[in-house]
Amino acid sequence: MQSYTIGQAARLLGVSPDTARRWADAGRVATHRDETGRRLIDGRDLAAFSIEVAQGGTGEDDPSYTSARNAFPGIVTNVKLGDVAAQVEIQAGPHRIVSLLTREAVEELGLEVGMRATARVKSTSVHIDRS
Numbered sequence: 001m002q003s004y005t006i007g008q009a010a011r012l013l014g015v016s017p018d019t020a021r022r023w024a025d026a027g028r029v030a031t032h033r034d035e036t037g038r039r040l041i042d043g044r045d046l047a048a049f050s051i052e053v054a055q056g057g058t059g060e061d062d063p064s065y066t067s068a069r070n071a072f073p074g075i076v077t078n079v080k081l082g083d084v085a086a087q088v089e090i091q092a093g094p095h096r097i098v099s100l101l102t103r104e105a106v107e108e109l110g111l112e113v114g115m116r117a118t119a120r121v122k123s124t125s126v127h128i129d130r131s
Contacts, residue, residue, distance in 0.1 A: 002115050003040040006031075012046065012075050012116065013053055014093025023049075043114020047077045050091035072097050072119040073131060076111055088128055090119050099126040 004012065009029075010020035024031045024039060029049040031039040041049075074092030086106040090097045097119040109130045111117060116131040 002043040003032075003034075004043065004046055004116075006039055006041070008116075009041050009046055012073065012092075013050055015053075043075070045114075047075050047091065047114045050075055051077055051096075054091055054094045054096060070121040072121070074117065074119065076113050076115050076117050079106060079111055079113060081106065088117075090117055090128070092119060097121075097126060099128055101128065 006020050006024060007017045010017040013020060023029055024041070029041055030045050031041050034040055072090065072092035072095055074090040074095070074097070076088060077091045077096075078087075078089040080087040081103050084103055086101055086103045088099050088101065088106060088111055090099075099119060105128075109117075109128065111128065111130065118129045118131050120127045120129060
């Protein structure tokens, strides 16, 4: 399972590293330390926390994320696979992006809950890039 540093988690959540650190210190999201002592957040924990933050707000006054050039970097929060089609959800700051794509595309990208991905929006299509 992929893990994220506090700084990486902050970027994915659309908040400052200080805010992400305060949330971790308060126990809002679980962390563990790697062999060098850096605090890390498991991808699945960050995915669940990103949904919680989006539903309840960040508690900050500034907007939590902007979509420069229609790219929404975030974290995969749900993958539903059908026989042919698939549905992928990404939490990008306060934005929940849902894309329908082929099962084959999801498998080729190796998309799973907890990993970073970027939703790119063009007209009515959403394309998912593995980050």
